[in-house]
Amino acid sequence: MSTARYTPYHPRWYRRRVSVWWWLQSRSYTGFVLRELTSVAVAYFALVLLWQIRALGQGPEAYARVIARLRSPLFVVLDLLALAFVLFHSITWFNLAPKAMVVRLRGKRLPDVLIAGANYAAWVVLSAAVAAILLSR
Amino acid sequence: MGRPLTPFLWLLFSAGGTVAALLFPIHLFLNGLAFPLGWLSAPAYDPLRSLVGHPLTRLYLFVLVSLPLFHWAHRFRYTLYDGLQLKHLTMLIAVLCYGAAVVGSLAAAYTLWNMSS
Numbered sequence: 344m345s346t347a348r349y350t351p352y353h354p355r356w357y358r359r360r361v362s363v364w365w366w367l368q369s370r371s372y373t374g375f376v377l378r379e380l381t382s383v384a385v386a387y388f389a390l391v392l393l394w395q396i397r398a399l400g401q402g403p404e405a406y407a408r409v410i411a412r413l414r415s416p417l418f419v420v421l422d423l424l425a426l427a428f429v430l431f432h433s434i435t436w437f438n439l440a441p442k443a444m445v446v447r448l449r450g451k452r453l454p455d456v457l458i459a460g461a462n463y464a465a466w467v468v469l470s471a472a473v474a475a476i477l478l479s480r
Numbered sequence: 481m482g483r484p485l486t487p488f489l490w491l492l493f494s495a496g497g498t499v500a501a502l503l504f505p506i507h508l509f510l511n512g513l514a515f516p517l518g519w520l521s522a523p524a525y526d527p528l529r530s531l532v533g534h535p536l537t538r539l540y541l542f543v544l545v546s547l548p549l550f551h552w553a554h555r556f557r558y559t560l561y562d563g564l565q566l567k568h569l570t571m572l573i574a575v576l577c578y579g580a581a582v583v584g585s586l587a588a589a590y591t592l593w594n595m596s597s
Contacts, residue, residue, distance in 0.1 A: 363565060379559040385500045386552035388508050389545045393588050395511060396541060399532055400595045403525045413516035422512040429504045436501040443494070470506035477510055480523030480531060
């Protein structure tokens with residue numbers, strides 16, 4: 344590092360400068376960085392949701408304007424991209440759940456498949472519930 | 481970032497990640513694409529407005545907006561450190577990320593608070 348200061352009593356460390364593009368060198372690194380970047384899609388959609396809620400509170404005209412804006416090519420592309428990233432987040436999150444959450448039943452560790460499966464099942468049930476509520480309005 | 485805060489921030493990251501994983505795909509598909517583009521018949525304004533006026537719905541929407549913002553703050557902070565090698569800006573990045581999540585949550589709270597039907 345160029346900012347490091349050296350004294351006669353302090354050895355120089357040998358550090359190779361790592362490229363900012365280190366994560367393109369292997370597939371698993373790329374997958375890792377793409378997974379980390381899903382957070383941007385998550386924040387984006389949280390803000391779109393808030394935008395819609397705010398417009399809904401302002402009245403029918405404001406709400407219709409926001410819906411019309413969401414129909415523009417820019418937002419359609421952003422939303423499609425965000426949907427791909429959010430799905431990637433869901434899948435990687437559920438697959439990691441068994442590693443983060445160790446459940447024991449009568450002293451035995453529940454198999455990973457069961458915990459991931461429970462997460463996927465909850466995903467299906469909650470998605471269906473949200474769709475049922477919104478589609479019945 | 482202060483050490484005692486770390487477990488709490490991790491808890492918010494984890495809770496927000498779970499909320500986003502479970503609920504964002506369906507909301508993004510319906511509210512972001514299918515309803516605006518007319519793939520499915522969108523709820524009319526009045527029924528949707530009265531649904532959102534209900535206290536439970538407002539609580540749900542607050543959780544749906546706020547926790548995922550904290551998830552973003554935590555994860556994006558480390559993405560910046562590792563991906564762009566910005567380790568020396570630790571404090572500034574942490575303040576900006578969590579600060580943005582706090583501001584977003586306050587905006588959501590304010591908006592939803594004023595939406596009683």
